[in-house]
Amino acid sequence: MSPFTRLARSLGTARWLSPLLLLAVLEAGSRSGLIPERTLAAPSQVLATLWAMTASGELTDNLAVSFLRIIAGLAIGVTTGIVLALVAGLSRQGEVAVDPLMQIKRTIPTLALTPLFIVWFGIGETPKIALIAFASIFPVYLNLYGGIRGIDVRLLEGARSLGLSRAAQVWHVILPGALPALLVGLRYSLSVSVLVLVVAEQINATAGLGYLINNARDFMRTDIILVCLMVYAVLGLAADGLVRAVESRALVWRPSIVSQ
Amino acid sequence: MNLLREPAPRKDPAVDARLNHFTSPAAPAVTSEPVVSLRDFTRRFGDNTIISGLNLQIAAGEFVILLGRSGSGKTTLLRTLAGLDPVEGQDVTIPGSRAVVFQDARLLPWKKVWRNVALGLKRGNARQLAEEALQEVGLGHRLEAWPLTLSGGEAQRVALARALVREPQLLLLDEPFAALDALTRLRMHELVLSLWRRHRPAVLMVTHDVDEAIALADRIVLLDGGKIVAQERITAARGPERATVAAPLRKRLLDALGGVVEERPAGEIVALHAGARP
Ligand SMILES: Nc1ncnc2c1ncn2[C@@H]1O[C@H](COP(=O)(O)OP(=O)(O)O)[C@@H](O)[C@H]1O
Ligand SMILES: [Mg+2]
Numbered sequence: 001m002s003p004f005t006r007l008a009r010s011l012g013t014a015r016w017l018s019p020l021l022l023l024a025v026l027e028a029g030s031r032s033g034l035i036p037e038r039t040l041a042a043p044s045q046v047l048a049t050l051w052a053m054t055a056s057g058e059l060t061d062n063l064a065v066s067f068l069r070i071i072a073g074l075a076i077g078v079t080t081g082i083v084l085a086l087v088a089g090l091s092r093q094g095e096v097a098v099d100p101l102m103q104i105k106r107t108i109p110t111l112a113l114t115p116l117f118i119v120w121f122g123i124g125e126t127p128k129i130a131l132i133a134f135a136s137i138f139p140v141y142l143n144l145y146g147g148i149r150g151i152d153v154r155l156l157e158g159a160r161s162l163g164l165s166r167a168a169q170v171w172h173v174i175l176p177g178a179l180p181a182l183l184v185g186l187r188y189s190l191s192v193s194v195l196v197l198v199v200a201e202q203i204n205a206t207a208g209l210g211y212l213i214n215n216a217r218d219f220m221r222t223d224i225i226l227v228c229l230m231v232y233a234v235l236g237l238a239a240d241g242l243v244r245a246v247e248s249r250a251l252v253w254r255p256s257i258v259s260q
Numbered sequence: 261m262n263l264l265r266e267p268a269p270r271k272d273p274a275v276d277a278r279l280n281h282f283t284s285p286a287a288p289a290v291t292s293e294p295v296v297s298l299r300d301f302t303r304r305f306g307d308n309t310i311i312s313g314l315n316l317q318i319a320a321g322e323f324v325i326l327l328g329r330s331g332s333g334k335t336t337l338l339r340t341l342a343g344l345d346p347v348e349g350q351d352v353t354i355p356g357s358r359a360v361v362f363q364d365a366r367l368l369p370w371k372k373v374w375r376n377v378a379l380g381l382k383r384g385n386a387r388q389l390a391e392e393a394l395q396e397v398g399l400g401h402r403l404e405a406w407p408l409t410l411s412g413g414e415a416q417r418v419a420l421a422r423a424l425v426r427e428p429q430l431l432l433l434d435e436p437f438a439a440l441d442a443l444t445r446l447r448m449h450e451l452v453l454s455l456w457r458r459h460r461p462a463v464l465m466v467t468h469d470v471d472e473a474i475a476l477a478d479r480i481v482l483l484d485g486g487k488i489v490a491q492e493r494i495t496a497a498r499g500p501e502r503a504t505v506a507a508p509l510r511k512r513l514l515d516a517l518g519g520v521v522e523e524r525p526a527g528e529i530v531a532l533h534a535g536a537r538p
Contacts, residue, residue, distance in 0.1 A: 158366030161342050162359060162426065164380045172379060176370040253370045253406045 041223035049223040050230070058212075063231060065207040069125065069200070070193050070235075073132025078189055080133070081140030082182070088141075089148030089178070090170065102141055110135040110192075111199050118203060128200040135196040139188035147181025148174055180254075183247050190239035194232060295320050295429050295462045296341060299351040303336055303486075310336045311486040320429070321460040325473040328483035329517060334466040337483065338434050341464060355430045355462075359423035363435045365415035367407035367422075374403040377422045393421035396458075397451060413444040417451065424459055431456075433465040437472075449475060453498065470513050474506050482516050490516045 011017060023043045029035040030042030037045070053059035084102065087094035110131060117127040151174050159173045201210020209228050216224035296318035303311040310333045318324050328334050339345045340352065342360045367376045377390035394400055397417040407415060416436055423431055433452070437445045453476065456463055467473055473480045475498065482490040492509060496502045 154362070154364065154366055155368060157344060158360070158362065159368075159379070161344060162380050162422070163357075168380060172371070173368060176368070179370075251370075253408065255408045 038220045038222060041221075041226055045223045046226045046230075049221075050227045053224070053227060059227065059231070062208050062212050065211075066197060066201065066209040067235075069128050069208065070132060070197055073129045073196075074136050074189065074193050076129070077133035077136030077193070078140050078186065081137040081185070081189070082144060084137070085141045085144035085148065089145045090174070099145070102138065106138055106142075110196060114199065114203070123204040127203060128197075128205075131200045132193045132196050136189035136193045139192060140182065140185040143181045143185030143188070144178055147178030150181070151177045179250060180247075183243055183250070186246075187240060187243045190243065191236055194236050194239065198232065293320070294318055294353075295355045296464070297351075297353040298340075301340070301347075301350055301352060303333075303340065303345070309486065314486070314488060316481065316488065318430070318462045318464060320462055323456060323463045323476060323478040324465070325477035325480045326464060326466045326483055327468065327470065327473045327480055327513065327517075329468060332483045333486040334468075334483055335434055336486075338432050338464065338466055341430065342432050355428075357426060357428045358430045358432060359426050359428040360432045360434065361416070361419045361423050361436045363438055365407070365412075365419040367410075367415060367418055369406065369408050371407070372403070373399065373405045373407060373410070373418055376407060376418060377425055379422065381425065389425050390421070393425040394418070396424070396455065397421045413440050413448065416440065416448065420451070420455065424455055424461075427459060428461050431461040431463045433463065435466050435468070438467070438469075445472075452476065470510055470517075471506075473513070474502065474509055480513065482513065484517065 026035065026040065027043050030037070030040070030045070035042075041049070050059070084098050088098040088102070089095070113134065114127070114131065117130050121127040121130055155177065156169060156173055159169050164172065198210060201208045202214065205211040205214070209231060213225055213228045216222075216228070294317040296316065298314055298316045301311060301314045301316070302309065314337070316337075326334050326337065336345075338360075340347060341354055342358055343354055344360075367373075368379070371379065374387065374390040374394060377393055378386040381389060383389065391400065391403060394403060397420055399414060399417055399421065402410070402414065402418075407418070410418065419436070437448045440448060449472070452463075452465075465476065474494070477492075477494055479494070480492045481488055482492075490513075492513065494502065494505065494509070496505050
């Protein structure tokens with residue numbers, strides 16, 4: 001096999017090739033003037049802007065603001081979701097009380113509540129955090145509740161036959177058994193929180209990624225808009241990676257992970 | 261013959277007439293205070309009566325095997341003795357300390373082997389107790405293993421260690437070795453016997469394997485349709501001595517079960533046991 005055909009083969013299976021080609025085409029289009037800058041900034045321009053905004057602290061400061069909104073919203077939403085799932089999952093009365101409300105909540109798209117939240121909470125930080133919190137309750141609730149209800153009853157019975165108290169059964173059997181489901185819920189909550197963040201920051205923000213984007217829109221700075229989109233993507237990836245890392249530590253007992 | 265035959269405790273005319281020719285009306289030989297006592301015990305699921313009018317006593321340290329075909333109510337009875345099912349005010353006495361080994365080991369997959377054994381132990385030296393118990397079942401080297409990496413036989417040995425570490429007065433085994441291969445099963449028989457000799461719990465072990473029953477039991481209780489249809493006390497020592505009584509006993513048990521006696525070397529498991537022990 002000649003070096004040339006080998007190269008052609010390895011290029012044929014390279015998954016990075018097509019995105020790179022797209023970037024090259026965009027770059028060529030911008031340089032030749034086929035794509036005006038107000039439509040789409042050139043990739044090299046976007047990189048330069050990214051560098052400049054990072055160096056000046058503009059990007060990092062606004063990212064920090066958005067990050068804190070997500071953390072606060074998630075902390076409230078995930079905690080609420082976990083508590084509600086425990087109440088509904090561990091007791092019949094709890095299920096009767098909580099689950100119908102959660103099913104009703106599910107039918108309302110969170111973002112449709114934005115006007116109501118603005119009326120209630122004004123246009124400061126509160127409605128943004130409240131929206132993120134509200135959206136992130138349900139994935140955690142649904143998955144953890146399902147996880148608790150899906151516990152293998154034979155394992156529970158085994159624990160009961162050894163004389164474990166109800167509290168000990170919850171601690172040693174139910175909670176660890178429902179942990180994988182909770183982590184799945186957490187992953188959904190994280191991605192939905194980024195989604196809601198984007199919309200929530202359209203509410204009269206004076207800082208944050210949404211603020212940057214809104215400003216850039218007014219000045220038709222497509223390079224800044226693209227930088228922010230990249231940051232959103234990185235946020236989503238980082239959130240996913242975080243849950244994966246937690247999973248591989250918390251679920252070491254699973255055979256797929258054990259065998260590695 | 262080394263067999264003491266026992267009657268079904270209730271002389272119910274409804275009990276199959278087939279019993280009569282190998283049971284005699286002598287009273288069961290329970291010497292000390294029984295650790296388990298059921299009187300006229302009945303268990304229903306809805307309209308289905310699974311167990312009716314059952315009398316059973318188990319003496320301290322006695323090794324009882326509950327034999328019966330699938331669906332005869334063995335597990336239902338065992339669950340009652342394990343305290344897992346409500347008894348609804350019936351005359352049921354079970355000891356305070358019990359442990360169960362199920363057919364599936366029911367280890368918690370998210371706890372390492374020794375933590376499974378130590379599960380629920382209140383004492384401070386739980387780890388040490390778990391280690392000792394695991395050494396007893398020959399798994400001293402798998403303390404830190406994850407349960408899902410164990411073989412079927414190893415998992416059952418962990419389950420045995422988990423049961424025995426509590427030093428129960430009553431050890432309940434529900435077809436614990438049914439899913440194991442024949443050779444592993446023989447090893448497990450030896451293990452159970454040696455553990456039983458050392459710790460002396462009363463044992464009620466469920467099986468549908470007649471040879472397993474003959475090899476292990478002090479007394480075999482035959483359950484059919486939710487009633488005890490026959491009991492056999494075996495006084496012959498386990499091992500070679502037992503091989504001599506195995507053939508007629510096996511035939512009687514199979515007759516009582518309504519099974520067809522297959523033509524195969526009688527008491528083969530018993531004989532294997534005889535060879536397996538020094
Ligand atoms: N929880 C239950 N609800 C209804 N029927 C049951 C239940 N458990 C057992 N049974 C019925 O009781 C009968 C005896 O079951 P089981 O004690 O498990 O038999 P064995 O262990 O001897 O095979 C079966 O017919 C089974 O369908
Ligand atoms: Mg059964």
